[in-house]
Amino acid sequence: MADDSFDAIVVGAGPAGCACAYTLAKEGKSVLLLERGNSAGAKNVSGGRLYTYALEMLEPGMYLRAPLQRKIVREQIMMLGEKSAMTIDYCDFGFGEGVPQSYSVVRASLDEWFASECEAKGAMLASGQLVDGLVEEGGKIVGIKCGEDEMRANVVVAADGVNSLLGQKAGLFSDAKGHAVGVGVKETIELPDELISRRFALKDDEGTARVAIGCTEGISGGAFLYTNKGSISLGIVFNPEQAGKQQRHIQDIFQDFKMHPAILALIEGGTSVEFGGHLVPEMGYHGIPKNLYREGMLVVGDAAQFGINTGMIIRGMDLAIVSGLAAARAILKAKDTAETGPLYMKQLEELRLLPNMKAYENFHGIFEISRIFKEYPALANQMMRFLFTVNGQVPPPMLKKMLQIVKSNVTFRQMASDGWKAYWSI
Amino acid sequence: MSIKLLSPEELLALNRFDVDEGNPHILVDKTICAHCTARPCLAVCPARCYRLKNGEVSFEYAGCLECGTCRVMCTDGGVTSWNYPRASFGVTFRCS
Numbered sequence: 001m002a003d004d005s006f007d008a009i010v011v012g013a014g015p016a017g018c019a020c021a022y023t024l025a026k027e028g029k030s031v032l033l034l035e036r037g038n039s040a041g042a043k044n045v046s047g048g049r050l051y052t053y054a055l056e057m058l059e060p061g062m063y064l065r066a067p068l069q070r071k072i073v074r075e076q077i078m079m080l081g082e083k084s085a086m087t088i089d090y091c092d093f094g095f096g097e098g099v100p101q102s103y104s105v106v107r108a109s110l111d112e113w114f115a116s117e118c119e120a121k122g123a124m125l126a127s128g129q130l131v132d133g134l135v136e137e138g139g140k141i142v143g144i145k146c147g148e149d150e151m152r153a154n155v156v157v158a159a160d161g162v163n164s165l166l167g168q169k170a171g172l173f174s175d176a177k178g179h180a181v182g183v184g185v186k187e188t189i190e191l192p193d194e195l196i197s198r199r200f201a202l203k204d205d206e207g208t209a210r211v212a213i214g215c216t217e218g219i220s221g222g223a224f225l226y227t228n229k230g231s232i233s234l235g236i237v238f239n240p241e242q243a244g245k246q247q248r249h250i251q252d253i254f255q256d257f258k259m260h261p262a263i264l265a266l267i268e269g270g271t272s273v274e275f276g277g278h279l280v281p282e283m284g285y286h287g288i289p290k291n292l293y294r295e296g297m298l299v300v301g302d303a304a305q306f307g308i309n310t311g312m313i314i315r316g317m318d319l320a321i322v323s324g325l326a327a328a329r330a331i332l333k334a335k336d337t338a339e340t341g342p343l344y345m346k347q348l349e350e351l352r353l354l355p356n357m358k359a360y361e362n363f364h365g366i367f368e369i370s371r372i373f374k375e376y377p378a379l380a381n382q383m384m385r386f387l388f389t390v391n392g393q394v395p396p397p398m399l400k401k402m403l404q405i406v407k408s409n410v411t412f413r414q415m416a417s418d419g420w421k422a423y424w425s426i
Numbered sequence: 427m428s429i430k431l432l433s434p435e436e437l438l439a440l441n442r443f444d445v446d447e448g449n450p451h452i453l454v455d456k457t458i459c460a461h462c463t464a465r466p467c468l469a470v471c472p473a474r475c476y477r478l479k480n481g482e483v484s485f486e487y488a489g490c491l492e493c494g495t496c497r498v499m500c501t502d503g504g505v506t507s508w509n510y511p512r513a514s515f516g517v518t519f520r521c522s
Contacts, residue, residue, distance in 0.1 A: 038514055043492060045522045108520050146513075163494040176498050178466075181496045185472045187437075188521045191430065240499050244466025251474060267429050269517040275437040276522040277472025277491035279498065302518070349489050414483065 004028045006153040008331055009144055011131045011166055012108075013319045014041035015050075016301025017159030018114035019058055019324030026123035027332055032151060033115065033123050034144070036130040041111030044161075045186060045276035047314060048226040048233040049209055050057060050110070051102045054318035057351065062101065065117070067109040069228035070207025071100035074200065077312065078212035078223075081381030085262035087210075096206060104207045104226040104233070105317070106188075130161070134169055134297070140337065141170060141296030155340055156297045164281045164303035172299060173289035178241040180287050180305070181222065183281040185254050186235030191270035193230045199266055200227055214377025215257040219243050220367045222311070223257055225266070232267055234258060237280055239367070249275075253384055280316065280327070281305035285354075285361035293341030294413050298327045308355065310363050310426075322353045365425030369418045371410055379409040393410075434474040438489040446515035451485040452496065453507040459483035462502040470495050491517055 008024050010017045013035035021033040036044040049072060055063040073096040077088045095101040119125045133145035135152065142164075143152035158166040162181065167173055193204070200208045212223040220239035225232060227424075232357045236254050243250050257263060281287050287305045292298065300306075301320035308315040325349035334340040366372065382405045395401070406415075432440075441516070454476075459465070465483060468475035473489045476496065490511075497508040510516065 036510055036513060036516060041518075042518045043516070045493075045519060059459075107522055128513045130510055132509070163497070176494075178499050183470055183472060183493065183500060186522060187432075187440075187475075190521075235522075238470070240466070240470045240495055244464065244470045244499055245468055249469050249474060250472065251434060258429070259431055264429060270429055270438075272429065272432060272440055274519060274521050275432075275440050276489075276491040276519055277495070279494050306460065 004152065006032045006151070008032070008155050008157060009034065009151060009153040009158055010157040011144060012159035012161055012301070012303070013115040013118075013127070014044055014111055014126065014159060014301060014320060015114065016157060016303070016320035016324040017157065018118050019321040019377070020125045020157050020300060020328045021118040022058065022114070022121055023325055023328035024331060025123035025263055026116055028122070029331070031118070031123040032044065032127045032153065033118055034129045034146070035115065035127045036127070036236060037391075038128045039112050041108040041126065044107040044111055044170065045184070045278040046107055047184065047186070047224045047235060048104050048228065049102050050105045051318040052099055054068070056099055057228070058321060066156065068103035068105055070104050070166070070202070071096045071205055072102045072104060072209045073206045074202065074208040074209060074311070074418065076210040078210055079377035079380045080212060080214035080260060080262065081378060083261060084381045084385060085260070086380050086384050100268050102209070104209065104228050106228055106231070110144060131166065134166065138293035139295065141294065145272055148380035154296070154337055155331055156301045157227065158303050159301050159324065160303050162281055162302040162305070164299065167289070167299045168238055170294060170297055172291045172294060176279070176305070178244070179239070179284045180281065181240065182242065182282045183240045183250065184235055184237040184278050184280055185250060186276045187258065187272050187273040189232045189234060189267050189270040190230060190273050191232055191267065195269065196227050196230070196232065202227065206411065211314070213373055215253075215260065216373050217246065217248065217253055217369065219246060219253075220373055220376040224314070224371070231273070232270065234263070239282075281307040282309060282364060282367070284364050285357040286306055286364070288357070293344055295337050295341065298344050299322050300327050306357065308357060308360050310360055311366055319353055319357070322351050323348065325352050326353065333349040346365070361423045366422055369421050371414065371418055375409040379405060382409070428450040428518060438473060442520065443519050444515050444518070445488045446511050449512065450486070451509045451511040451516070452490065452503055452505060454483070455506045456483060456504070458502055458506075459504040462504055464501065467496050468501045470499055477486045
């Protein structure tokens, strides 16, 4: 091996790339970790929750060093009506005990910390480096290009995110399609920490994660809200194909959601400090490209379209970390570069990433039930309104009124077909 | 400042951008866009970089959030080239 060659070059210092670089560096491998942002996290946006088991898998106790925000003990599902909202609040303080199940995170700090951990283990971190090409020799990937510079390694790990131009350049897969992704918009709103705790009935280190439907004007998609330390992450993820056929811009739909009285009450008095946009892999197991490696290259994290969305559970960063670990283990085990790819796929099985995704493989079918995003939330809100209305008038018979509310939103045939679809999806 | 409805300009003004002047990282061929009837870019670009001006699709890369939505959604080929901005240029997220 030439002196100027690395054991591995990892492209992208997000959770997937860092998990890989960290593990390799810890085992004494020479690792170059490249990041196009001026610092790790500078180009990254995510809703904001990390399931802790992934960091524990990487190294027990590591999460204690991480700049995590609040441990999530409140899981909420919200259905919005025009001037109303119905919220299911499930609080489970067991989620906060021992190693807390999940934390809200802010990527600018999380990724920067993660990359610095890699450096501490001996990886070479180079930020502000845009990788714009691959070096191929004899059908193998042997390095990367950064403008005029060429750098070589036994293996290149593409952790370059959902758009993975590197994976495309390597001929592993073609560009993502509109139906396979969601487009997310997000506003970060600063708010005094104790006010957040009060408004969400939390202790100082506890947090809330909320998903909401009925706020996308019928477009397949939903909103999210995460409480951080001193800020709230608020956003909506839309199906871009459906959104692209609407007249209204997704920004406007999002701003209306933000100003909905039930949301505004939570963020009032805050200060908007950032606006982000990002793509999210939405097809789950069926969205994973057939080829995640070729000789000299592995694809991890969002680049491999790893993601799980059940409507309630939204996972990406944990899968990214696990896939980075899987790649590192494969690289450590492989006796030659031809072995690395198959070993990586085996590790994805052994570390339970692929079985996890397979368990939810048809869940994306739920999001094809269009009435979930408009009619059903409206129906729920109208029913609640009726149940809680007292105005001195003689109320209509309850069952009759309930049926009338149902019929004004959906037909029984539609409900049966939606129920059937939901049944087969889960 | 209190929470209010923010205009597209106000939203982008929250962010830090280092614009690579005269060196767009995304190239759009307006003659192709002229024949496109769907124009999903007008509704789905989170940064509203694509706008309708006098019936024409106009594109401004300065406020791009580098998400890739336009590349994925452009079916008629108006987005002729899509890359990330050169190193050290583009958006910098500080608290997302």
